[in-house]
Amino acid sequence: MHMSATDSQAQFEQVVVPHLDAAYNLARWLAGNDHDAEDIAQEASLRAFRFLSGFRGGNSRSWLLTIVRNTAYTWLKQNRPQTLVSVSDEEWLDMEDSTTLTSQSSALHHADRDVLRAALEELPVEFREVLILRELEGLSYKEIAEVADAPIGTVMSRLARARKQLQDYLAKKGEK
Amino acid sequence: MNCNEIHPLLHAYVDSELDLMRSLEVERHLKTCAGCMAIKRSLHSLHSNLRHSDLSYQAPEALRQRIRQSVGSAPAENAPRNSRPWMWQFLTLGAIGFAIVALMLQPVGISEGDRLADEAISNHVRSLMAGHLMDVASTDQHTVKPWFNGKIDFAPEVKDFAAEGFPLIGGRLDYLNSQTVAALVYHRNQHTINVFAWPAKSATADTTQDRRGYTVINRNINGLHYTIVSDLNTKELSEFAKLFGE
Numbered sequence: 001m002h003m004s005a006t007d008s009q010a011q012f013e014q015v016v017v018p019h020l021d022a023a024y025n026l027a028r029w030l031a032g033n034d035h036d037a038e039d040i041a042q043e044a045s046l047r048a049f050r051f052l053s054g055f056r057g058g059n060s061r062s063w064l065l066t067i068v069r070n071t072a073y074t075w076l077k078q079n080r081p082q083t084l085v086s087v088s089d090e091e092w093l094d095m096e097d098s099t100t101l102t103s104q105s106s107a108l109h110h111a112d113r114d115v116l117r118a119a120l121e122e123l124p125v126e127f128r129e130v131l132i133l134r135e136l137e138g139l140s141y142k143e144i145a146e147v148a149d150a151p152i153g154t155v156m157s158r159l160a161r162a163r164k165q166l167q168d169y170l171a172k173k174g175e176k
Numbered sequence: 177m178n179c180n181e182i183h184p185l186l187h188a189y190v191d192s193e194l195d196l197m198r199s200l201e202v203e204r205h206l207k208t209c210a211g212c213m214a215i216k217r218s219l220h221s222l223h224s225n226l227r228h229s230d231l232s233y234q235a236p237e238a239l240r241q242r243i244r245q246s247v248g249s250a251p252a253e254n255a256p257r258n259s260r261p262w263m264w265q266f267l268t269l270g271a272i273g274f275a276i277v278a279l280m281l282q283p284v285g286i287s288e289g290d291r292l293a294d295e296a297i298s299n300h301v302r303s304l305m306a307g308h309l310m311d312v313a314s315t316d317q318h319t320v321k322p323w324f325n326g327k328i329d330f331a332p333e334v335k336d337f338a339a340e341g342f343p344l345i346g347g348r349l350d351y352l353n354s355q356t357v358a359a360l361v362y363h364r365n366q367h368t369i370n371v372f373a374w375p376a377k378s379a380t381a382d383t384t385q386d387r388r389g390y391t392v393i394n395r396n397i398n399g400l401h402y403t404i405v406s407d408l409n410t411k412e413l414s415e416f417a418k419l420f421g422e
Contacts, residue, residue: 012247020243024235038239045243051349054327054356070311077313113229120231134191135226141193149312149323160187163222 008052015060016048022061022137023068029132030072030125036079044071062143069129069147076125083125119169127162130155177205182212190219292353292403293385293392299352300370300390300405303359309368310346310361320347324358332358332373332400337419342369352403362416369406369416376401384417386410393417 016023023044028037044067055063076083120128126148133139133147145152182205188194189202206213303309312323321334327349336344342362350359352372362369376396385392391413393404402420406413 009248013244017240017244020235020240021232024239025233028233034236037233038236041235041239042243042246046246049247050351051327051356054349056326056329074310113231116226116229116231131226135223136232141188141191156187159191160184163187163219167218167222 011052012049015055016045016064019061019064023064025136026065026068026132027072029128040072040075044068047071059143062139062147065147115173119166122169123162123165127158130158131162134159177201179209179212186216186219190216190223289383293387295352296372296392296403296405297387297390299350303370304368311348313346315344317344323347328356328358330375330400333397334360340419342416364408364412367406367408369404369408372403373400375399384410384414395421397421
């Protein structure tokens with residue numbers, strides 16, 4: 001599949017540029033700081049440009065986010081391997097009772113932005129990403145499964161765990 | 177349905193991911209169960225709290241500019257890969273040096289086969305240098321092969337030769353010969369082997385070349401073209417190619 005440079009640029013404007021905010025947002029939440037997030041978002045955008053001919057139509061945002069996520073994980077593996085040594089989904093299930101959900105909504109109403117940010121940053125990266133993709137980017141379970149390269153069942157259990165931990169964290173903050 | 181059956185469905189319910197029938201069942205239960213209703217409310221409130229707390233980061237304007245400039249001014253495969261100026265300068269200088277040396281070494285009328293070999297070697301070197309060796313890291317061929325589904329419109333052979341001393345390490349997408357190609361990564365002791373695969377346009381001769389200290393082997397297998405590159409010696413890489421072709 002050959003494309004001229006101008007074709008590629010036009011396609012890049014159409015497929016990638018509209019989602020640069022989403023790309024940066026995911027990179028920022030995975031990397032944890034502006035500088036590294038910019039590196040990851042830029043690297044991912046350039047990869048997207050190189051792989052444009054591989055984009056077969058469909059959801060361009062999930063397609064770009066998949067590349068961002070892969071780029072970020074490669075980066076994390078090299079620069080912060082410890083963040084990826086998180087508990088597996090099964091171990092995580094063992095650690096806490098999976099069916100107990102909290103219902104303390106009072107604490108939540110008052111959680112401000114900084115507290116929420118801190119709470120999200122506390123989450124293991126695999127759990128943080130599903131929450132970001134679902135709550136901030138509004139992706140469907142199927143799209144999240146594609147981006148995070150995990151079965152839908154795993155996405156669902158990570159979402160449930162992530163929300164539970166977030167609620168626990170916020171409830172604890174609320175008590176203080 | 178009792179509470180234990182409803183709990184796992186509540187997340188999918190608030191995320192509007194349940195089919196109509198299950199949604200109705202959950203709603204029926206919620207009408208009669210204060211406990212589950214409280215959980216549902218807390219999930220809703222968490223959702224709206226996250227949604228309305230301005231937690232999303234926006235791409236800085238300078239970054240946008242940089243990204244658009246980099247694809248507008250440079251052809252795809254030469255696009256800058258890193259925004260850290262010193263790093264980028266270092267890589268650029270390295271690349272220019274590489275190009276100058278390559279130009280000096282090459283005769284003027286470079287053949288198609290040599291051009292491909294050089295390009296494949298550059299990709300091999302870049303994959304090690306830029307720290308982008310793998311998009312999917314797995315020693316399991318049943319993980320690596322499906323990973324390519326939907327990313328490319330052909331299915332490369334993915335076999336593990338760990339028993340023969342060439343373990344499969346992973347795969348990634350790469351860009352070679354003006355197209356997106358599959359890259360498989362193998363190890364042999366301390367050496368890395370890149371196998372680039374794409375649909376063969378015509379049957380080409382199987383070749384083995386030594387260039388700049390690298391061995392480049394070309395094979396046609398079942399309609400796909402494979403270019404195998406490594407700094408491994410020719411003998412061992414040929415063994416690998418033989419295994420790969422079987």
